[in-house]
Amino acid sequence: MILLEVHKNAYYDSVTLMIISKEVKGLPGVRGALVGMGTGLNLEIARNIGLGGEGLDAVTANDLFLAADCVDKHTFAAVAAKVEALLSKKAEGSKADRFPSTLEGALKLRPELNLALISLPGRYAYAVARDCLEQGLHVMLFSDNVSIEEERDLKAYAASKELLVMGPDCGTAIINGTPLAFANAVRRGDIGMVCASGTGAQEVSSLIDQLGGGISQLLGTGGRDLKADIGGVMMSLGLNALIDDLATKVLVLVSKPPAFEIARKILDTAAAGGKPTVVCFLGGDPTEIKERGLYAAVSLEDAAHKAVALSQGREPEDFTGLALDEEVAKAEAAKLAPSQKFARGLYTGGTLCSEAKLLMGGEGHTFIDFGDDAYTVGRPHPMIDPSLRCERVVSEAADPSVAVILADCVIGYGSHEDPAGELAKAIRAAKEGRSIAVVASVCGTEGDPQSLSLSQRKLRDAGAIVLPSNAHSVRFARRILEGGVARE
Amino acid sequence: MDSSSKRNSAQVICDYLSAHPNEGLSCLALGRADGLYAPVVAPRLEVLRQAVRAGDVSAAAAAAERMAGCGPGLTPSSDDLLCGYLALLPDRLLGQAIAEAAAGKTAAVSAAYLRAAGAGHYHEDILALLACLRFDQPGLEDAIERVASFGSCSGRDFLAGLYFGILDGGMRIDFAGST
Numbered sequence: 041m042i043l044l045e046v047h048k049n050a051y052y053d054s055v056t057l058m059i060i061s062k063e064v065k066g067l068p069g070v071r072g073a074l075v076g077m078g079t080g081l082n083l084e085i086a087r088n089i090g091l092g093g094e095g096l097d098a099v100t101a102n103d104l105f106l107a108a109d110c111v112d113k114h115t116f117a118a119v120a121a122k123v124e125a126l127l128s129k130k131a132e133g134s135k136a137d138r139f140p141s142t143l144e145g146a147l148k149l150r151p152e153l154n155l156a157l158i159s160l161p162g163r164y165a166y167a168v169a170r171d172c173l174e175q176g177l178h179v180m181l182f183s184d185n186v187s188i189e190e191e192r193d194l195k196a197y198a199a200s201k202e203l204l205v206m207g208p209d210c211g212t213a214i215i216n217g218t219p220l221a222f223a224n225a226v227r228r229g230d231i232g233m234v235c236a237s238g239t240g241a242q243e244v245s246s247l248i249d250q251l252g253g254g255i256s257q258l259l260g261t262g263g264r265d266l267k268a269d270i271g272g273v274m275m276s277l278g279l280n281a282l283i284d285d286l287a288t289k290v291l292v293l294v295s296k297p298p299a300f301e302i303a304r305k306i307l308d309t310a311a312a313g314g315k316p317t318v319v320c321f322l323g324g325d326p327t328e329i330k331e332r333g334l335y336a337a338v339s340l341e342d343a344a345h346k347a348v349a350l351s352q353g354r355e356p357e358d359f360t361g362l363a364l365d366e367e368v369a370k371a372e373a374a375k376l377a378p379s380q381k382f383a384r385g386l387y388t389g390g391t392l393c394s395e396a397k398l399l400m401g402g403e404g405h406t407f408i409d410f411g412d413d414a415y416t417v418g419r420p421h422p423m424i425d426p427s428l429r430c431e432r433v434v435s436e437a438a439d440p441s442v443a444v445i446l447a448d449c450v451i452g453y454g455s456h457e458d459p460a461g462e463l464a465k466a467i468r469a470a471k472e473g474r475s476i477a478v479v480a481s482v483c484g485t486e487g488d489p490q491s492l493s494l495s496q497r498k499l500r501d502a503g504a505i506v507l508p509s510n511a512h513s514v515r516f517a518r519r520i521l522e523g524g525v526a527r528e
Numbered sequence: 529m530d531s532s533s534k535r536n537s538a539q540v541i542c543d544y545l546s547a548h549p550n551e552g553l554s555c556l557a558l559g560r561a562d563g564l565y566a567p568v569v570a571p572r573l574e575v576l577r578q579a580v581r582a583g584d585v586s587a588a589a590a591a592a593e594r595m596a597g598c599g600p601g602l603t604p605s606s607d608d609l610l611c612g613y614l615a616l617l618p619d620r621l622l623g624q625a626i627a628e629a630a631a632g633k634t635a636a637v638s639a640a641y642l643r644a645a646g647a648g649h650y651h652e653d654i655l656a657l658l659a660c661l662r663f664d665q666p667g668l669e670d671a672i673e674r675v676a677s678f679g680s681c682s683g684r685d686f687l688a689g690l691y692f693g694i695l696d697g698g699m700r701i702d703f704a705g706s707t
Binding site for chain 1 (some may be wrong): 564595596597598601602604606633634635637638679680681682
């Protein structure tokens with residue numbers, strides 16, 4: 041007797057089908073069996089080997105069919121039971137180690153998930169981000185090339201649901217102690233940060249860690265959040281979230297100076313929150329900040345010092361100290377030829393580059409951000425692939441007007457596995473046969489995979505003067521350019 | 529790719545299938561027609577190959593239609609073999625005609641794979657294998673092994689098709705950037 045079992049429009053993977061075929065053929069009392077999709081040719085083969093029957097005509101190409109020639113009714117029942125068991129067993133086993141390929145699948149599997157990290161190409165990012173928000177997920181949008189209109193729509197919708205949209209083009213966040221994308225291994229603590237800047241956030245959070253403080257949450261907003269088009273929606277939302285957060289005692293805001301109206305809104309929110317707040321609007325006017333009883337930072341480094349002081353119950357002071365004594369600056373200056381007058385800042389971190397340019401001031405100095413779009417067409421960001429910056433360190437050193445090369449070295453998750461080693465090679469080549477000062481700082485922590493102290497040592501061994509922060513490096517470079525004597 | 533390395537690549541695939549036969553159509557690449565399905569497919573594949581070598585689009589489409597949907601698994605073996613055969617076919621219109629004809633005779637999932645293959649779209653492991661073949665890149669054995677691991681039979685059926693594709697003039701022209 042012929043058993044015909046049909047699963048209409050069924051989807052079972054080939055491995056399951058093979059197992060069924062093998063097991064059924066091996067059952068006692070089965071003279072022959074065929075398992076497959078009900079395509080014309082497969083059905084024809086079934087008929088040809090004597091497994092045909094009237095039911096077979098109704099089978100279509102999208103049906104799974106099993107035809108078995110059984111000696112009796114018991115075998116018939118045993119085959120049916122076996123198939124049923126195998127199909128349901130597969131369904132159970134596949135749940136455990138499944139790797140869901142859709143958002144819906146992932147949420148079914150882990151309904152407690154509430155944050156999506158999206159790093160699709162920009163043109164697909166909006167739709168997926170919107171989808172995530174509709175499902176009630178916070179979004180970290182690593183993607184760039186998302187239009188300002190799309191950003192505005194996403195953020196307005198997210199704000200209406202009290203969800204965060206960190207981004208677009210947001211490279212850094214630390215959520216519940218977990219670094220996301222480009223971020224450092226920073227200890228946990230009571231300082232909460234909202235940043236519209238990637239390496240700015242990394243510099244401040246790493247220095248906080250080095251100074252003995254810790255981070256409750258570090259939220260990114262994407263660099264355009266405080267522009268008039270967006271209106272600081274996410275900085276406001278993030279700020280309010282951290283004001284409400286019991287684990288956050290001190291707040292730090294980092295951004296380029298926003299438009300006046302937006303700055304006022306943000307600063308009013310911060311002042312109303314009642315938590316000590318350090319505001320680092322790089323290059324901005326501190327008056328509005330101080331008027332509201334908030335703390336204005338003069339640099340990223342200063343923001344970290346002030347936040348840690350507040351966290352430890354001390355009154356913060358502007359930090360502009362110098363870790364090396366003036367003799368070192370004098371000695372460096374003495375080695376330079378009269379033609380060597382200018383600084384070249386060669387940076388992988390955008391905010392670090394802007395900060396250096398601001399703090400250096402003066403004329404004739406040049407600062408290049410190798411993360412700028414002009415340098416990243418068709419190649420990875422310089423924090424991942426530092427080769428272009430390294431080549432430039434060597435070639436700029438050959439310019440007879442250059443006295444000091446300033447460079448950053450950003451370590452941590454996401455970065456190149458050994459940026460200090462690569463930079464050290466370039467520094468050695470740059471200093472070969474000529475006197476030039478290289479002043480560098482490492483942005484990162486001891487807990488980072490590349491290690492802060494090891495990275496610093498690699499740079500020192502190559503002949504660089506290594507200082508604890510970017511702002512510190514710039515102050516020291518200025519000393520060298522001024523002949524080793526403070527003229528402020 | 530010159531004819532000697534073409535023969536070599538075909539031989540490497542053949543050797544792999546000889547050492548790792550499947551229950552589908554891999555035996556065809558070894559010159560045998562074992563089991564239930566291969567004897568049905570073998571003569572039909574021969575008709576298809578002759579039509580392809582002659583550049584006869586309608587004959588090739590008719591032959592593909594006759595051999596589609598044959599074999600075990602969610603994607604019947606003959607469909608996987610066709611996908612492999614199309615992968616190196618230099619004539620995209622011919623490939624599309626074959627894929628479309630076969631797609632009409634098989635299950636939806638398999639038809640989707642066939643149409644994608646006709647359009648030159650493949651899984652990245654397959655693209656890596658094709659790059660090895662076209663540009664004589666290292667890592668051919670590893671790439672074959674990864675493709676062979678698809679599904680239960682599918683990967684090796686695909687390799688069998690690819691083998692015939694190489695013999696029938698695949699890799700004649702430089703495909704750089706076309707997939």
